[in-house]
Amino acid sequence: MALIVQKFGGTSVGSVERIQAVADKICKFKAGGHDVVVVVSAMSGETNRLISLAKEIQEEPDPREMDVLVSTGEQVTIALLCMALKQKGQGARSYTGGQVRILTDNVHTKARIQSIDESNIRTDLDQGRVVVVAGFQGTDSEGNITTLGRGGSDTSAVAVAAALKADECQIYTDVDGVYTTDPRVCDSARRLDQITFEEMLEMASQGSKVLQIRAVEFAGKYKVPLRVLSSFVDGPGTLISLEENSSMENPIVSGIAFNRDEAKVTVLNVPEHPGVAYKILGAVAEANIEVDVIVQNSAHGDSNDFSFTIHRNELKKTVSVLENLKEDIGFSGIETDDKIVKVSLVGVGMRSHAGVAAKMFEALALDGINIQMITTSEIKITVIIEEKYLELAVRGIHSAFELDHKIEEETL
Amino acid sequence: MALIVQKFGGTSVGSVERIQAVADKICKFKAGGHDVVVVVSAMSGETNRLISLAKEIQEEPDPREMDVLVSTGEQVTIALLCMALKQKGQGARSYTGGQVRILTDNVHTKARIQSIDESNIRTDLDQGRVVVVAGFQGTDSEGNITTLGRGGSDTSAVAVAAALKADECQIYTDVDGVYTTDPRVCDSARRLDQITFEEMLEMASQGSKVLQIRAVEFAGKYKVPLRVLSSFVDGPGTLISLEENSSMENPIVSGIAFNRDEAKVTVLNVPEHPGVAYKILGAVAEANIEVDVIVQNSAHGDSNDFSFTIHRNELKKTVSVLENLKEDIGFSGIETDDKIVKVSLVGVGMRSHAGVAAKMFEALALDGINIQMITTSEIKITVIIEEKYLELAVRGIHSAFELDHKIEEETL
Numbered sequence: 052m053a054l055i056v057q058k059f060g061g062t063s064v065g066s067v068e069r070i071q072a073v074a075d076k077i078c079k080f081k082a083g084g085h086d087v088v089v090v091v092s093a094m095s096g097e098t099n100r101l102i103s104l105a106k107e108i109q110e111e112p113d114p115r116e117m118d119v120l121v122s123t124g125e126q127v128t129i130a131l132l133c134m135a136l137k138q139k140g141q142g143a144r145s146y147t148g149g150q151v152r153i154l155t156d157n158v159h160t161k162a163r164i165q166s167i168d169e170s171n172i173r174t175d176l177d178q179g180r181v182v183v184v185a186g187f188q189g190t191d192s193e194g195n196i197t198t199l200g201r202g203g204s205d206t207s208a209v210a211v212a213a214a215l216k217a218d219e220c221q222i223y224t225d226v227d228g229v230y231t232t233d234p235r236v237c238d239s240a241r242r243l244d245q246i247t248f249e250e251m252l253e254m255a256s257q258g259s260k261v262l263q264i265r266a267v268e269f270a271g272k273y274k275v276p277l278r279v280l281s282s283f284v285d286g287p288g289t290l291i292s293l294e295e296n297s298s299m300e301n302p303i304v305s306g307i308a309f310n311r312d313e314a315k316v317t318v319l320n321v322p323e324h325p326g327v328a329y330k331i332l333g334a335v336a337e338a339n340i341e342v343d344v345i346v347q348n349s350a351h352g353d354s355n356d357f358s359f360t361i362h363r364n365e366l367k368k369t370v371s372v373l374e375n376l377k378e379d380i381g382f383s384g385i386e387t388d389d390k391i392v393k394v395s396l397v398g399v400g401m402r403s404h405a406g407v408a409a410k411m412f413e414a415l416a417l418d419g420i421n422i423q424m425i426t427t428s429e430i431k432i433t434v435i436i437e438e439k440y441l442e443l444a445v446r447g448i449h450s451a452f453e454l455d456h457k458i459e460e461e462t463l
Numbered sequence: 464m465a466l467i468v469q470k471f472g473g474t475s476v477g478s479v480e481r482i483q484a485v486a487d488k489i490c491k492f493k494a495g496g497h498d499v500v501v502v503v504s505a506m507s508g509e510t511n512r513l514i515s516l517a518k519e520i521q522e523e524p525d526p527r528e529m530d531v532l533v534s535t536g537e538q539v540t541i542a543l544l545c546m547a548l549k550q551k552g553q554g555a556r557s558y559t560g561g562q563v564r565i566l567t568d569n570v571h572t573k574a575r576i577q578s579i580d581e582s583n584i585r586t587d588l589d590q591g592r593v594v595v596v597a598g599f600q601g602t603d604s605e606g607n608i609t610t611l612g613r614g615g616s617d618t619s620a621v622a623v624a625a626a627l628k629a630d631e632c633q634i635y636t637d638v639d640g641v642y643t644t645d646p647r648v649c650d651s652a653r654r655l656d657q658i659t660f661e662e663m664l665e666m667a668s669q670g671s672k673v674l675q676i677r678a679v680e681f682a683g684k685y686k687v688p689l690r691v692l693s694s695f696v697d698g699p700g701t702l703i704s705l706e707e708n709s710s711m712e713n714p715i716v717s718g719i720a721f722n723r724d725e726a727k728v729t730v731l732n733v734p735e736h737p738g739v740a741y742k743i744l745g746a747v748a749e750a751n752i753e754v755d756v757i758v759q760n761s762a763h764g765d766s767n768d769f770s771f772t773i774h775r776n777e778l779k780k781t782v783s784v785l786e787n788l789k790e791d792i793g794f795s796g797i798e799t800d801d802k803i804v805k806v807s808l809v810g811v812g813m814r815s816h817a818g819v820a821a822k823m824f825e826a827l828a829l830d831g832i833n834i835q836m837i838t839t840s841e842i843k844i845t846v847i848i849e850e851k852y853l854e855l856a857v858r859g860i861h862s863a864f865e866l867d868h869k870i871e872e873e874t875l
Contacts, residue, residue, distance in 0.1 A: 067520055071520065101539065104479060105542070105543065107479045108482065108483065108546045108547050109546045109547075109549065113549050115556070116541075116542040116543075116545040116557055117542070119542040119557050120538075120546075123535035123539050126531060126532075126534075126535045127513065127516075130532035131516060131528075133528040134517055134520045134521045134524050134525050135520050135521075137525050137528070138520055138521045144527070145527075147531070149561070150606055150607075194562055195562075196559075196562075
C-alpha cells in the first residue's frame with residue numbers, strides 16, 4: 052500500500068463531467084489499496100474570469116485582495132470533487148490552503164511555501180477518506196490568504212507530498228508524459244519513461260511547459276518522485292526521479308527543448324574593461340527584465356560584442372534601457388533580432404560523453420543552419436538560430452541522437 | 464464619530480458597477496468621520512449558480528462541502544469591494560468568516576453564531592481602514608467552514624455590530640424601509656420612520672420579507688439599533704429599535720403584514736380528551752413540517768374541529784401524515800384549503816388600546832369578508848380569510864387605522 056498525491060489541473064476539472072471522471076480515477080486508485088491525497092486547480096477559465104472581474108475595478112488589483120479573490124477558484128473545485136467522491140460512496144474531505152495550514156511567506160500573488168501541517172490529512176487518511184486539498188493557495192503567519200502564482204498547484208502538490216513523505220506525486224495533465232521533444236514539431240518524438248530532476252529542470256526552463264519549474268525544483272530538493280500522466284488516457288506517464296535510469300544503458304541525451312519567445316540583443320563594440328557586463332545587465336535587471344542566454348566572446352582587440360536574449364515582449368523596453376547607457380559605456384550601437392529561436396539539447400548522459408556538442412553542431416551544419424549563439428552547461432547545450440529553421444533543427448538533432456528509437460524495446 | 468456596520472445584499476453588489484456604487488456610498492460615510500465595517504452577500508445569482516453546480520453532482524449535496532462551495536460567493540464580493548475602495552483611495556481590508564473568527568456551531572448550511580473575535584477589525588479601524596467582512600459564513604471550532612443558511616448575511620451584520628458594540632447596523636436592501644404594508648397591494652402604504660423589534664418580528668414572521676427574522680431577534684437580544692435603507696435611493700430608511708417611538712403620540716398600530724404561502728388544514732370531529740392536540744402536532748412536527756397558526760375552539764359537545772396552517776408546499780405531506788393518525792385518534796375527516804391568506808395587524812400600541820380587534824373585524828365586515836380563523840397576541844391580531852379578498856382586506860384595514868396618514872407632518 053502506497054501513499055500517493057495526485058494533482059489535477061484546470062482542464063482535468065473543467066466541468067462537472069470531468070470532475071466526475073477524476074472522481075472515478077481516484078476511486079479506482081483507492082480501490083487498489085492506496086492512500087490518496089488530491090490537489091486540484093480551479094476549473095479551467097475560472098481564474099481568468101475572476102482576474103478580469105478584478106481588472107474591471109482596478110487596473111493593478113490590490114495583491115492581498117487578489118489572493119482572496121482568486122483562491123475561491125480552487126475552493127469551488129475541492130467542494131465539487133468531494134461531492135463527486137461521496138456520490139460514488141467514497142469518503143472524502145476538502146481543505147483550503149488555510150485549513151491545512153499551507154504556511155507561506157507574505158508575498159501576495161507569488162508566495163513561497165514554508166511548511167504544511169499534515170496532521171488533519173493523516174487523521175482523514177487513517178479513517179479511509181480521500182483528502183482533497185486546494186492547490187495554488189496558502190496562508191501567511193497572520194492568517195492572510197496567499198497564492199503561489201500561476202501554475203502553483205503543481206508546487207502545492209509536491210509540497211503536500213513532501214510533508215507526507217508520499218511515495219509518489221502524480222501530476223495529471225493534458226499530455227501523457229514528458230517527450231523527447233514537442234511532438235507538434237517532430238512527429239517521431241517519443242514519450243520518456245524516466246527523466247532526472249536535473250534534465251526535467253533544463254527541459255522546463257527551456258520551454259517544455261509540462262511542469263512548473265518551481266515544482267520540479269521543490270520535488271528534487273525534497274526527493275519526491277514525480278510522475279507526469281494524462282488525465283484523459285491511461286498510461287504509465289513519465290517518472291521524474293533522483294536516480295538516473297538504471298534499467299538500461301543510460302542514453303546520452305534525453306530530449307530537445309526549444310523556446311520561440313525570445314529576442315536577441317547585441318551591444319556592439321563594447322569597450323573591454325572590468326564592470327561593463329555588470330553595467331549592462333545591472334541596468335536591464337533593474338528594469339525588471341529577465342535575461343536568459345548571455346554570450347560574450349572576448350577575442351579580438353580592445354572591444355567586443357556582448358549579446359543576450361530576453362523575452363520578445365521586453366525588446367522595446369530593453370533597447371530604451373540600453374540607449375541610456377550608450378554614452379556612459381561608450382559602445383557603438385545596438386542590434387536586435389526577434390526572429391530567433393533557442394534550441395537546447397538536454398541529458399545527464401552528456402557529462403561523461405565527449406563529442407555531444409560536435410554531433411549536435413554537425414547535425415545543424417548538415418541542414419545548412421547557421422548558429423548565432425552557443426552556451427553550454429554540464430547537462431545542456433543551447434544554440435540560438437534563425438526562427439525559420441526551428442523544425443528542421445529539432446528534427447535533425449532528434450534523428451542524429453536516435454531519440455526516436457524505442458530504447459525500452461531494444462533492451463528487452 | 465460613530466461606529467456603523469453596513470450590510471449590502473446580493474442585488475446591491477450584483478455587478479462591478481454596483482460594487483463601485485457601494486464603494487462610493489461607503490466612502491461618503493467614511494468622509495463623514497465615521498468608522499465603517501461592511502458585511503456583504505454574494506453577488507446576486509452567484510449562490511444559485513454554485514448550488515446548481517453542486518446539484519449536478521449530488522442531488523442532496525454533502526452539507527460540509529456545500530458550505531465550502533457556497534462560501535466562495537461572499538469571498539469574491541469582499542475582495543472586489545476592497546479593490547473598489549482602494550481604487551477610490553480608501554484603505555480597506557477583507558475578511559472571510561473564518562478569518563474574523565465568526566465562530567458557529569457545526570450545523571452545516573444552517574449554523575448559528577456563537578462568538579466573533581473583533582480584535583482584527585478594531586486594529587484596522589484604528590488605522591483608518593474600512594473593514595469588509597463576508598456575510599453568511601463562519602467557522603466551527605474545528606476550523607470547518609460553516610454557513611448560516613440563506614439570508615444569513617443580515618445575521619452576520621448584526622452579530623458583527625453586537626460584537627463591536629456598534630452605534631447602528633444599517634441593512635441596505637432594494638426597498639427604502641419598512642412600510643405599513645406592501646405598497647404593491649395598497650398604494651397608500653407609507654414608510655415607517657421607526658418600529659420596535661417586537662413589531663418588526665411580527666411583521667417579518669407574517670410575511671414582510673425586508674429582514675431575516677433571525678437577524679431581528681439577534682439585534683433585539685443584543686440591543687443593536689437596526690436601520691433598513693435602500694442601496695439605490697438616499698433616504699433615512701426605517702429605524703428598528705428597542706424604544707417605542709417617543710417623539711409623538713405612539714400610533715396604535717404600525718402595519719399590516721400578510722402571507723399568501725399558507726394552506727389551512729382542519730381535522731374534523733376530533734374527540735376531546737387530553738393529548739390529542741399533541742398527537743396531531745407531534746406527528747406533523749416529526750415530519751419536519753412547520754405549523755403556523757393553530758386554532759381550536761372547544762365549544763360544542765365532546766368533539767370539535769382542530770385547524771392549523773402550514774406552507775402550501777407541505778399540504779400533501781401533511782394530509783398523508785394525518786391520515787395515518789385517523790384510526791388512532793378517531794377523527795372523522797380532514798378538510799384542506801390552499802386558497803387562504805393570512806393577514807396580521809401589528810403594533811405595540813394595541814397593548815394599551817381596547818377595541819383594536821373590534822375595529823379590524825368591523826373593517827372586514829364592511830367589505831363583506833368572512834373571517835375563517837382568528838388568533839391574537841399582545842401586539843398582533845391575525846385573521847385567515849379567503850385569498851381573493853387579500854387586497855380588499857389590507858386596504859380596508861389600512862384605511863380604518865389611518866395608516867396612510869403622515870403622522871410626522873401632523874405632529875410638527
